[in-house]
Amino acid sequence: MTNTKSIGQLLSRGILSENPIFKLALSMCPAVGISTTVMNGVMLGVAVFFVQVFSSVTISLFKDQIHPRIRIPSYTLTIATWVTVIDLVLAAYMPGAYAKMGIFVKLIVAFAIITMRLEMFACKEKVKDSFWDGVGMGLGFLVGMVAIGFVRELLGSGTILGYDVLGFKPLLFFILPCAGFFVVGLMMAFFNWIEVVYKQKRGVRS
Amino acid sequence: MRIKLRQVILLAFVLLFPGVLQAAETDMIAEKSFSGTNEIKVLFAAKVNTAIAGDMSRYTVYEENDPDIKLALTAATITDEGRGVTLKFAEPLNSANTHVVSIRDLKGEGAIDFKVSKSYLGYLLSILISAMLINNFVFTKYLGLCVFFGTSKRKSTAKGMGVVFTIVMLVSASMSWFFYQYILIPYNLNFLQIVVFIGLVSLTVQAVDTILRKVNPVLFNSFGVFLVLVIANCIIIAVPLILANNNYNYLETFMLALGAGGGFLLALYLMSSVRERLEIAKIPSSFKGLPIAFIVAGQFAMAFLGFSGLKLF
Numbered sequence: 411m412t413n414t415k416s417i418g419q420l421l422s423r424g425i426l427s428e429n430p431i432f433k434l435a436l437s438m439c440p441a442v443g444i445s446t447t448v449m450n451g452v453m454l455g456v457a458v459f460f461v462q463v464f465s466s467v468t469i470s471l472f473k474d475q476i477h478p479r480i481r482i483p484s485y486t487l488t489i490a491t492w493v494t495v496i497d498l499v500l501a502a503y504m505p506g507a508y509a510k511m512g513i514f515v516k517l518i519v520a521f522a523i524i525t526m527r528l529e530m531f532a533c534k535e536k537v538k539d540s541f542w543d544g545v546g547m548g549l550g551f552l553v554g555m556v557a558i559g560f561v562r563e564l565l566g567s568g569t570i571l572g573y574d575v576l577g578f579k580p581l582l583f584f585i586l587p588c589a590g591f592f593v594v595g596l597m598m599a600f601f602n603w604i605e606v607v608y609k610q611k612r613g614v615r616s
Numbered sequence: 617m618r619i620k621l622r623q624v625i626l627l628a629f630v631l632l633f634p635g636v637l638q639a640a641e642t643d644m645i646a647e648k649s650f651s652g653t654n655e656i657k658v659l660f661a662a663k664v665n666t667a668i669a670g671d672m673s674r675y676t677v678y679e680e681n682d683p684d685i686k687l688a689l690t691a692a693t694i695t696d697e698g699r700g701v702t703l704k705f706a707e708p709l710n711s712a713n714t715h716v717v718s719i720r721d722l723k724g725e726g727a728i729d730f731k732v733s734k735s736y737l738g739y740l741l742s743i744l745i746s747a748m749l750i751n752n753f754v755f756t757k758y759l760g761l762c763v764f765f766g767t768s769k770r771k772s773t774a775k776g777m778g779v780v781f782t783i784v785m786l787v788s789a790s791m792s793w794f795f796y797q798y799i800l801i802p803y804n805l806n807f808l809q810i811v812v813f814i815g816l817v818s819l820t821v822q823a824v825d826t827i828l829r830k831v832n833p834v835l836f837n838s839f840g841v842f843l844v845l846v847i848a849n850c851i852i853i854a855v856p857l858i859l860a861n862n863n864y865n866y867l868e869t870f871m872l873a874l875g876a877g878g879g880f881l882l883a884l885y886l887m888s889s890v891r892e893r894l895e896i897a898k899i900p901s902s903f904k905g906l907p908i909a910f911i912v913a914g915q916f917a918m919a920f921l922g923f924s925g926l927k928l929f
Contacts, residue, residue, distance in 0.1 A: 435906050438765070439759050439850050440758075442758045442761060443757070443758030443759075482818075486815070486818055487814075487815070490810050490811040490815075491811060494807060494808070494809075494810050497810065498807060513857055513858070516809070516810055516853075517759070517853060517854060519810050519814050520849060521850075586921075587758070587917070588755070588914055588918045589914065590758065591911065591917055592911055592914040595906075595907045595909070595911040595913075596907070596911070598906055598910065599902045599907035600902075602901075602903075602907065603902035606901065606902060
């Protein structure tokens with residue numbers, strides 16, 4: 411990890427090559443639990459995005475003051491503080507959406523992806539790079555949540571963002587909670603398959 | 617010294633089981649209980665005037681936390697040769713709540729009130745069973761998935777993880793309950809919930825780590841690696857948050873933590889048994905590893921949906 415990474419590289423790494431949900435398979439709980447609609451995915455994605463960016467910047471700002479031996483507790487406390495802030499803001503300004511997400515907003519504090527980015531990136535790099543790394547990872551999570559929510563909402567209730575697009579309900583099964591496991595599993599397999607096909611094609615060409 | 621300790625335990629027992637040792641509210645009522653889905657059975661201490669006891673317009677019944685909503689009766693039948701009465705209701709009763717029954721003019725002027733509730737022990741057990749099976753944290757609440765998929769590859773690892781997990785959960789939930797009841801609520805610091813709970817969990821893990829290393833190095837060698845994973849798990853922080861939401865007392869908290877840990881152990885064990893076999897099975901290459909594990913977990917989740925109507929107590 412060098413300082414010469416461009417903003418584009420930092421962003422694309424979070425969204426594509428190290429996508430937290432599909433590639434790293436971290437923070438799966440909300441991806442399975444509440445991704446029944448696109449809206450839920452967007453809401454939690456945005457919450458995680460802000461917590462990730464703010465925590466990354468905070469840790470990066472104070473990286474010289476934090477003694478290496480207490481770095482994990484200090485990460486945890488930083489994240490917990492920002493999660494509290496987001497939790498209170500959501501509860502105050504969007505009570506409806508907040509009620510739907512239930513306990514998962516508070517559980518952002520235990521998301522492995524955020525701690526991992528702080529440990530691997532923010533505690534070594536400059537504030538600006540950490541900011542863009544946080545943006546990339548947050549967006550990657552948001553994209554993953556929206557993708558799963560899109561599939562489940564379209565197949566489960568035939569709507570996108572509440573608008574009726576299909577006119578009928580293809581498979582009610584997909585809005586059942588347990589379908590989250592199936593959708594995530596099938597999507598992971600799909601991405602693996604694309605990768606295999608892509609590599610084979612490149613291998614033939616070269 | 618020995619006797620003193622026993623007395624303390626006895627006293628704690630008496631204090632903690634108020635429901636079991638509850639004295640009868642009135643001398644008139646010998647027994648009362650829920651029966652079926654929409655009945656309350658009452659047994660009087662002596663023979664009563666059957667014309668009054670069998671008159672359903674003299675009864676008013678409501679749930680203790682909703683005194684404004686009176687429940688509609690359809691019949692009051694005299695049983696046990698005038699010593700008992702069975703009240704039938706139009707709607708099924710929610711037997712998890714305490715119901716208050718009041719009878720007008722049964723013995724002289726004025727009403728007699730008494731409460732009908734399930735036995736406290738049964739209620740505690742229902743919390744345990746509910747956290748373990750009906751609301752299994754992994755398969756129906758979707759918590760702790762990172763660790764669940766990470767450590768369910770081998771049966772031995774799964775068992776170790778589950779046991780360590782349950783212990784840490786019990787300790788941290790007890791501490792969180794104490795902090796929540798005696799510090800957060802009295803000083804109005806409820807907004808600090810997340811910060812305090814995550815701090816306590818990390819502390820517990822660190823403490824278990826240190827103690828285990830000194831007391832039982834053999835056990836530490838086999839379980840120590842899992843301890844680090846426990847911090848990054850959402851179940852462990854979900855239990856304090858749930859108990860704070862529901863305002864549980866200590867015994868209820870204990871049962872919830874035990875059920876959550878036991879449920880996690882059960883889920884890990886089931887999953888690891890399947891995954892050990894999956895390794896030698898023929899699966900499409902793009903499904904190898906995590907994708908197939910997710911699909912298996914989905915099937916388990918569907919199976920656990922079957923527990924949703926379970927009611928034991």
